[in-house]
Every structure is written in structure tokens, then in C-alpha cells.
Amino acid sequence: MKLCYYYLLLLLFLCQTATAQRQQLEQTIDSLLLADRHFPTEDKARLERYEKLYKCYAKLNQEAQVVAYTGKAMRLADKLKLPRSAGDAWYHLGYYYHSRGKYIPAEEAYKTGIKKATEIGYRQLYGDIYYNLGAMYASWPDYDKALHANLEAVAVFNELGDKESAAGCQVNIASAYKGLAQYQQAIAYLHKALEVFKNTKGNEYGIALSCSELASIYFQADEQKLGMSKTQKMQAALQYLALAEGPANQVQVYDLLGDINVTRGRIYSMNGDVEAAEHAFRKALEYNKGMTDISLYANSLLSFSEFLMSQQRYADAAPLVSEALKIGEEGKWPQVQRDAQLALSTLAEKQQQYTVALDHYKAYIRYRDQLFNEQNEREITRKRMQLDFLIKENDYKHQQHTMSLALQKRTLEATQRKQALELKERESRIQKLAFLQRQATLEREKLQKENELERQRLNANLDRKSRDEKILIQENKTKLNRNLAIFLGVILLGLSGAALLIYRANRKTAQLNRVISSQKAELEELGKVKDRILGMVSHDMRAPVNSLISFTRLLEHGNLSEDKLKAYTLSLTTTLGHASNMMDNVLNWAYSQMQGFKPELQMLDISTVVKELVDAAASDAARKKLQLNYTQDGAATAFGDVNMVALIVRNLLNNAIKFTPEGGQIAISIVQATSCLQLRISDTGVGLSAAQQEWFNSDSVAVSRSTRGTNSEKGFGLGLTLCKTFAAMMHANISAARNVQGGTTFELSMPYSQV
Template sequence: MGLLTVATTRAQHPADLFAKLQAAREDTDRANIYYTISHYYWDIDADSALLMGQKMLDIATRARYTKGMALAYLTMGVSYGTKGLYPEALDCDLKSLRLSEQLGLEGLSGNNCGNIGIIYTDMKDYPKALDFFRRALAIARHFPEKEGIAYNYINLGETFAAAQQLDSAIFYCKAALAIAEEIQDVTGLSASLDDLGDYSTRNGQPREALTYLQRALTISINAHDFNGAASVHVHMAAACFALKQYQQGIAFAAMALQEARKVHAGEFVKAAYHELSSGYAGLHEFDKALDYRNREIALNDSLYNLEKEKQMRSLQASFDLEKKQHQLDLITKDRLLQQEELARIRIRNYFLAGSVALLALWAFFLVRSNARRKQLNQLLEIRNKEIGKKNRQLEELNAVKNKLLSIIGHDLRSPIATLKGFVDLLRQSTLTADQIHYFSQKMGENLEGTSRLLDNLLFWAKSQMEGIEVNASPFDIHQVIEQNSRLVQSRAAEKKINLVIDGEGPTNGPKEDSAHGPSPKAAAPLLVNADEVMIDMVIRNLVENALKFSREGDTVSITANPGKYNVAITVRDTGQGIPADHQDKIFRSITYTTAGTSREKGSGLGLSLCKELVEKNGGKIGFVSEPGKGTAFTFTLPVPASA
């Protein structure tokens, strides 16, 4: 249904509050009234809530009212998060958390931890999200009110579900439902029942799911909550389709679409299109199924294209700004050189005039002039070197731009053209259901590869144009390895490749965390000190590369071996290996790429990006390869100082 903030009760109507605001004389009173007004707008108008938060921050800062500043940052964090501006939201939430901890305001600190967890979940950084939700839960248990505990259980369940750990998600959601029923909290009841219905369907229990969802629907209708009703109807449709009750499921999906359009909920509109397409496909009404599928794709593309267009505009703006700055630097240096040349000429003229009147001082002025000329020549040489350096930087940026345009024009155009061809085939009414299923699966594989290419492309472009800031901290490398192995298991199974982690043998399916903690067979934590996001990208690229060049029956293994000062991580495959005459190009060229064993294509960015990220984190990377027998990539990472 969606992640919940602890404070969800609607404040009194702002008309009354604005009247109180006019009568308030103390800045602290005015700041508190602004907070109450902002609370009214939290879940209905993010821009208005943000405006109230900014006004509150101005007043609280002027009055040195620290608690008011913390509440203002809390409001602004919620508003930015609702608008999808995650960096701004995190900045405000972290500022609010620091102030609340300084003041010892435990309840406010819990709210901040929960809000930060929501932002990290939206950003798909699930380990950090779970950490902050657990901190919020620990704080909520210090208070007699159980509402905060229930909401944090719901948020933990949502995050585990997003990470595909459904058993843990159901455990926490049932715990939240028990508390919500005990305290008769309508919001908690509706959210936990709706989530339980969704998770039960996804876990293969659609009949049990419908029982939960019917209760959730009754609560949402009584509360006139169209968002909640749309969510429930979407999940009821999915449960009916799992039971092959297609007519009933289509009816529920149509209701969800109507409710979502009332409140302009784009995500629920897209979800309703998806369920309607699935339902009509189940009835073999493929024209209608394809129509709703096209609507879903069009809506999804509009949301996706807006985000990617924003990122590309940001990259282009960064390049243009650097280019303009370089041009300004060149103009400034030319002006300085001209001024210095004029000064030198002026000095020489003074010297000639003085030599007529004071011949006796001629030698003195001559020495002085020669010294000045030497200094000017040295300065000119330094400036020329600086100009040359700037020119080389501009050439490098231009090469980055050309590489970006090349990849966008070739590597992205090709999969998009392929997808267009798939869609054209699907529009043919003569295709059978099996053919539609086959082409849909191919479309999914194509989209997955394109998504990986975009991730590498954007990360590499940012590193080349803006530089990479390394945020090193201790983390368990085993968790990152296990997370990446789960992500590629389906692809390994499709190519019939054995995937082995730390010598545990081939994996037979995704490992889901228990609701009560890690399984007894989980590897002991192995800490490294590095930037977790960067190392996650290194491991993902190396594993994807190993799968790409492995054949049916080959083995891909991932091992982490601790040492005294560092940990060595090895990704080894028994695939086709790297030709000897190509091995010196692996890390030095971003244009070198070859097709995989299933004709997979690449951009040439992955391995050069891996080398850059490992070295940024104080490690080294290398490889050993024998054509026809496989390749092993090994990189090292430093251990924490206290380890």
C-alpha cells in the first residue's frame, strides 16, 4: 500500500490556524503554528507543506529556536521526499535528526529515522533502509503508544517485500496487524491488511489474500480513501487472476482504474492497466490485453523518460558549464598577459626617458628591466602550461561527450529498435498465446540489459565529468556478494550455468532471510572499509561479465578471502576465456567489447569502470585468463582499521 510516516493524523483546518498566526506575537508560537499548518498538507499538497516548512525555518533560525528548526527540517524532508527529490529530502532529514539528538527529543529522532528509512527504500538501498527502520522501532518501543511500533513493522515489511524477502515481509506485517487491531487504528489496519493481501498472493496463497483484502477494502471505503481502495482493488485483481477467476479480477482492476483516476494516482493507474492486460490475456482476448499493455507501457515510458531526460540534461548542463568556464579562463588569462605586456613596454619607455636625463643610472635600469623580462617570460611559460592543461581537460571532456553520444546513438538505439520490433509483432492478431509469451520474455530480457547499460553509462559519465566522491565505511562484503548472486540467479539458470558462492556449492534458488534473523548457515561477517555502493557495482559488473562469457554447464564462483590488511574478492568462471592478444585491452580501453556466448552485447564500460572504482577505494584489481578454460578477476579492499 505504501510506506507510512509515524505522524499521519490530519491537523485542524488551516483557516483557523492562519487566524491564530496573525494573533501570535512570539516567534516560537508562530513557528509552532506553521508546523501545525504544514502537517495538514503533508499527504495532500507537498508544495504547500514545503512552503510552510521554509517559513518556519526562517522564523526558528532568527529566534534561535532549535526545536523549531528540527521540526522545520522534518517537514521539508517529508515534502521533498513526496516530490521525489531524494538528495534534498535526505539532507533535511539528517539535519533534523542531528538537532533532535542534540536536544534529546527521542520521539522526534524516531520520526526522523523512519522518514530516512522511507527515502532509502524509495532509492532501493534496502540495507540502509532496514537499519534506519530498526532504529526507529527501537525508539518507538520506549513509548506507551503502540502506533509507532505498528507503523515501523509495516515499513519493515514493505522494505523486505521490495527486496523479494516475502517470508520476512509477512512476519512483520502480521505483527503490525495484531497491534493495529488491539488499538483500533484505522490507518494501520488498512495498510497492514492490504500489504498482507499483496504478499500472500505473491507467496502463492491467493485465497488467504482475498480474505485480508476484503477487510482492507471495507475500511478504505468507510474512510473515503480512494488511494487505499485503488491499491486494494489492484491486489484483489492479482489474487483473482492467480485463481484463474479472470472476469472477477477484470472487474476489480476496472474499479481500481476508476478510483486511481479520481485522485490522479499515476502509479495505481499503471498498476490497473497491468492487471487489466493480464486478465484479458487470461481470457484469450488478446486485442484488449495488448491495448491495456500498450497503455501501461506508454504511461511507464512517460514517467521513465522524464527521469532519464532529467539526468541527461544534468550531464549536458555540467559539460556546457565546464566548457564555458574554460572559455572564461582563457579570456581572463589573455587579458592578464596583455596587461603585463603593456606594463613591460611602459617600463622600457620609462627606462629610455630616464637614460637621456640620468645616463649614470643606465646600468641599474638595464639590470632591472632584464630581471622583469625574465619574470614575465617565466610567468608566460607557466600560463602557457596552464592553458595546455585546460585544453587537454577540454579534449578529455569532449571525448567523454563523444563516447556518450556514441553509446546513446548505437548501444541504446539497437535495443530500442529491437523492442519496437517486438511490439510490432505483438500487435499482429495472428500471434498465438505461446508466441506472445515468448516475445514478452524477450522484451523483458532486452529491457534488463538496457537498464544495466544505463546504470553503467550514467555512473561512468558522472565520474568522468564531476569526479567520484568515495564514502568509505565498514560493511559486510558477504552481504553484497549474496545480494548480487540472488539478482543473477535467474539469468544463470536460463543459461544453465552453476553459480557458487564461497565454496557452498551451486545455488538452487533465492535465499530469503528468516523473519527472526539470518539463517544458521550464513557466512560470518567479513568487514571491509570502502564505499558500499561502488563495490556493489564492481561485483555486479564482474559477475554479469562472467555469466556473459560462460557456456552451458560452466561454473561461476564468487569467493572472499580475508588477509591481514585486506580482503581479496575473486569472480571466477570456466567459460571461454580472453584471447591472449586482447588481454592488454581489458582495462585500458572503454571502446573494447566482444559478444558473449549467447551473443550478448556490451558497451565496453564495465571493466574500466571496475578498475577505477576499486582503485578509488584503495584496492587493486587484476585477472588471469586462459582461452577456452576460463577467467578469474580478483580485486582487493582494505579492512577497517580496528579489524
């Protein structure tokens, strides 16, 4: 009672907190809009109002207003020549779409923000956007892009000396590796990030997130991959959840606290602690109830409903799933709608409401395909445009570089000509000076000798400068040739990369086409099977119903003799028995085709199942004067589903009785082979035709043609198809062969252990 009271108080507090936050945001928006009307001057103050407005609208999840005011902020920032503010607006718009699962517009906004950051050298924004892109690609999931984006962000943060943000990227990289089921690498990256967060102050959120991710990995990973037992793995997960909860409570990160309690609830549920599991799921609901992002609350509802369904509490689970679907429809969250439809289908199936389950499952398929097709179509178009732009950009850069080289060459030639003219002028001046010196008088002989010495010294300097200039020219030529070679190499690598991208795109397209063709063929084949089954049902159900109607009318008149009544009753019993057997086969076939149907495989005593069915068929065999012989070779245990084995044996025995004439024999034997247990049912009847035997031993899913038995017994044609389908589901093998003395031998080979 105290616990319920605590829950009620906490839920009331969170609801009041959420309402108060919303009212505060609306008041802030009203004051900002009023200020914008009174002060319409386009200045920095108005830009700051726009920034506050789109952030407030984002918290209220009003998409139209977010888009409108980010656009106004971008335009005003460009007008005021404040490119950093424009880049920040693109970043917040991308984050808004990202946080609501709209990955395509989020990616476009982020990439525009990266372009802005690159143009203005805004390295911090460049790193922050790639950080968010890495997290988004990991949840897309596109793990190759996620790793690339996070590595880009790590490089920038290391350059800026921002160790905490680099550690955050390592958490994102770990998330990508977790999605790829490479758990050891994910754990290694999380421990690196956790070490950084622990060694710096104010990183409680980073510590909580890292520990929560470690707990999730230990819960999900296979024991063999971790080298741990199941008990050790669950204990490690619970320990990390405890380590995460303290810092998360300290900084009041309610969405993370919700995730921690969902994971804890699943662990307790798996360990069989139902009360503790329910307590954890309810705490997750309470934390996410007050979040502005209501999709988190919807996901918590679905997780709790999954637990309730596992406990067969379907009445408690139904309103939770309905509320989650309502949230998804009102907030236009396609992922939430998809998951809620799947949960409703599972719930209806558990309650044996198969028509309702099928309707919800069709809705789930529609949302799943819608999300998949939209993302892939936009991604293919974006890739094609990106490749075309890259090729054009490389051509343009090549032309610009060629023109630059030509301009440099002409500049160098002009410099050389100028230097040659200067040299000639100096030589002419020196020659003129020498001529004047030779014309001097003897009285100036001493001065002439001094001038001659000066001339020689000048000549030596000129020669040295000339040699230096020649060496410089040669070095410039060498550098030019080396730069040209490097440029050509870069161009070659770029073209090779583009060719590789084109090749990979074509190969992926071809693979996708093959998958689509295969799926189309399977759907066409299943459609044909469904049409034929419906045709058979509509035809074969008419006779039993008409017989029953005729019999009731005869009973109404009351003029039947006892002999006629017995004859009609025997005929009606046979007809209704055929109809019942036919409907059992149709329902079993339909159930086997439902998505999510799985056999309950376990070790079985096959002899017990077979003996019961042989005893049940003895009366039918006696009516046709058939001899039933059952033999068993030692123990008869194998791995399979008891209901599927019973259905296969029952159909094969019914077929043997149906197609064996009076006085014939039916032999049932169980033989222990080296790698499997073999169940054989052999008869001396009419046997399968060559075409029927080839069909049965093939992989075809088509329904065989129904034929009448030796006493004109009716059939439906679905029994052998069910035998093939269920044998494949149990990882068993079934085959048919004609006997030398006539008739057919069916052999069911079942494994001794789980495959």
C-alpha cells in the first residue's frame, strides 16, 4: 500500500512538473513575440529572440514554428553577416529532426551546417554536428557512416583539446559496434570513455550513459562471445545499472533513468523476479511521463506491455499498447506506430483473435515498409547526386589547376626575361666604365688600376648571382615537376575512388533486384497456394453442410425408419469427419504461415506419440480389413515439436489407410540411425505417382492435388504440404519412395539434439 502511494505521489509530481515547464515555455514565447512586435529592427537582439523562439518551440514539439523561426534566424544572420549564428541554426534544426526520428531531413540540415562551419572555419560546430551525426547513423542504423562521422568528430575534438567530447564520440562508436553485435569492441570503447569521464569533474551524465550502455551490452550479448556464464553476465549488467543510476539521478536526466529501469525490468523478468521487474517498468513509465519528447513515454509503455504479455496479463497490457499507438498517431511518430501495431498483433494472437492479429500485422508491415522505402529512396537519390557533383567538382578543380600552372609558367618566363635585361644593362654600364678608364691620363693611372680591381670584383659578384639564379630556376623547375606529378596522382586516386563507388552502387542495386525478384516469386507462389486452398475449402465445405441441412430436414418430418436413420447418421459422421480433418489441416497451414510462428522444440519420446496415433487409427484400419504392424528399434527419443510430429504421423497414417485396398498391410517402424531417428510408414496401397513423388521430395510450397481413396474416401490435398512444412520447421527431413511390392514408404528423419 505504501509503495502504491509512493508511485501516486511521484507520478503526480512529474505531471505537475511537466505542466509547469510547458506553461513557463509558453509564457517565454509570448514575451518574445511581444518584444519582436515592439522592436522590429533587424539587429543582433532580434536574432537572439529568433534563436530563443526556435529552441522553445522545439521543446514544445511544434515543428512548423521550429522550421519557420530557424529559417528567419538563418536569413537575418546572413543579412547581418553573422555566419556562426546561421551555422548554429542549421545545427539546432538538424537536432530537432534527429531527436524525433526524422533522419532524412535531419541529415540534410546537419550537412548544410557542416558546409557552413567549413566555410567559416568554425571547428567546434563542425565537431558537434559530426558528433550528432554519428549518434543518428548508429540509430538509423548505418554503422559504416556512424563510424566515419564519429572519427571525424574525434579528430576535431582532439585538435581542440576537448577530451570530454571525444569520449562522447567513443560512446557513439561503441553504440555502432553494439548494433553490429561486435560486443568486445563496444565494451573496449565504453571503458575508454568512462575513464575520461571519471577523471574530469562535471561529467556525471557521461558516466551514467557509459555505464547504462555497458549494462545494455552485457544484457544483450551472447555468453560465448563474452566468455561468461549467463548468471555472471546478468550480475555484471545489474552492477553497471546501479553505477549509472546514481550520476543520472544527480543530474536529473529522466530519459536515461527511464532506459536504465527498462533494462533492469527486462533482466528481472528474464531471471523470473516478476515483482521486481514490474516495479522497474513502472518507474520507467514515471520518469518518461514528464518528458517533453512524449515518444520516450510511448516506448516505455510498449516495453511494459511486452512484459505483461509474457506474464499472460493481456487485459493489463491492452490499454498500454493502445495508449502508445494513440501517442504515435497524434505525434506522427512512424516508428512508434510501427512498434505499437506489432504489439497489438502479438496481443491479439495470444488471445486467439487471429483476424484482428492479421489486420494489425498488415498495418505493421505497411509502416515498416514505408519507413524503409522512404529512407532508401532518398538515400539512393542523394548518393547519385553526390557522385555527379563529385565528378563535376573534380573536373573543375583539374581545369583550375591547369590554368594556374600555365599562369605560373608565364610569370616565371617574364621574370627570366627581366633578369636577362638587367644583366645586359649592367654589362653595358661596366663596359662603358672600362672605356672611360682606358681614356684616362697617365696621371690617373693609379685610379684606373683601382677601378679595374673594382670592376673585376663586380664581375665576380655578377657571376655568382648568375649562377645562383640558374640554380634557383632549376630548383623551381624541379618543384614544378614534382607538384605536377603529385597532382596527377591525386587525380588518379580520385577517379579510382569514384569508379569504385560506382561499382559498389551497381553491385548493391543488382543484389537488391535479385532479392526483390526472389521475394516476388515467393509471394506469387504463396498467392497461388492461398487461392487454391480457398477454392478447395469453398468446394469441399458445401457437401458436408448440405448433407447436414438435408438430415435436419428429414428429422423435422419425423418419418425416418431406424435403419435409414442409422445409415444417414453413419454417412453424415463420415462426411463431417472429413470436413473436420480438412479444417484442422487448413488452420494448421494458416498458423504455420503467420509471421513469428515458432515450433516448441524439445526432447520427445517419439514412440509414445506414435503408439497413441496407431491405436487411434486401428478402428479405421479395421473397417477396411487392413493389418497394422508396429515395430521399434531400442529407445526412440529425438528433438522436435510434439504437436508437429503428431500432425505428420496422423496425416501419413490417414493417407496409408485411405490409399490401401482391403486386405492390405501398413507397417510402422522406428529405427535408430547414426545421426538421426528414422520413423517409417510403409503401405501396400496404390502408391504415389512419379510426378507426386518428385513434388514431395522437392522444395516446392504448392498444394498437391487431392485424389479419392480406394473406397472413394475424400481428401483435401493439404496434408502432405503440412508434413513438408512442419518437418522443415523442426530441422527434420521427410521423403517418399515407392515400394517394390507396391505402395509408398514415407521416412521422417529427426535429429537427436538441437540443430
